[in-house]
Amino acid sequence: MTKTVDLRLDATYLALREIGPWLRCLFDANGWGPDGIGPIELAIHELATNSVDHANPADGVLNLSAETNDDSLVVLLTDRGREFDESSVTAPDANQPQVRGYGLMIIEQVATSVSYSREDDTNCWTAQFPIPIQHPST
């Protein structure tokens, strides 16, 4: 059975700290236990941080929606900020440590898939995570 749980956040760094408790409630409600929350919290935190940093929504709001079923957790992050410019993303070079640009790298390692679309004035990020949680190889 599919369940959906929403979270509305202020687009501030402080508000992003609500993501962890929200996920823990979600895991509890699905009887999944706490293992595996950490990587997903980090990935969603990185998505939301990118929205705060780059989209900077005029209404000051981020919306998270989590849809769960038997074998996956799908998280949708939306904001009404500036459109994401993929050309602005520079893939990190392992031989040349850089200061920024690691958020998407982290998300792509933790999530099964991550996608972006622009719908009217809204940025839509969708990230899918496997259930049971598989820890990324490091």
Next chain:
Amino acid sequence: MDILTGNHQISVTTVILTGRLDALEAAPLRTVLNEHIINGQINIAIDLTAVEFVDSAGLAALVKGMKDTRRAGGDLKLVAPRAQDAVRVFELTRFDRVFEMATDIDSLLADW
């Protein structure tokens, strides 16, 4: 031939962090590190033992500190965090192989 030997004791500034090192705390950390470097304290040991969570913004503050200290002729080294939620970002970005890390502050300072 004259042989001169001497002991040079390097001055290391220790910074101890607790709690979350995330986007909210990255800016104050950058400020603190920058102040140390401007004051000539270019060898900095950051103790992350009690840090619970690190994200890419927190990591970025540490990377910037490392690059700035090295550019000034010093270094920035870490005591590794114990919490897996803090270690994770270093592993996923491979920065656990870039930073010099020790398991405790005494061994970090002893090997400087």
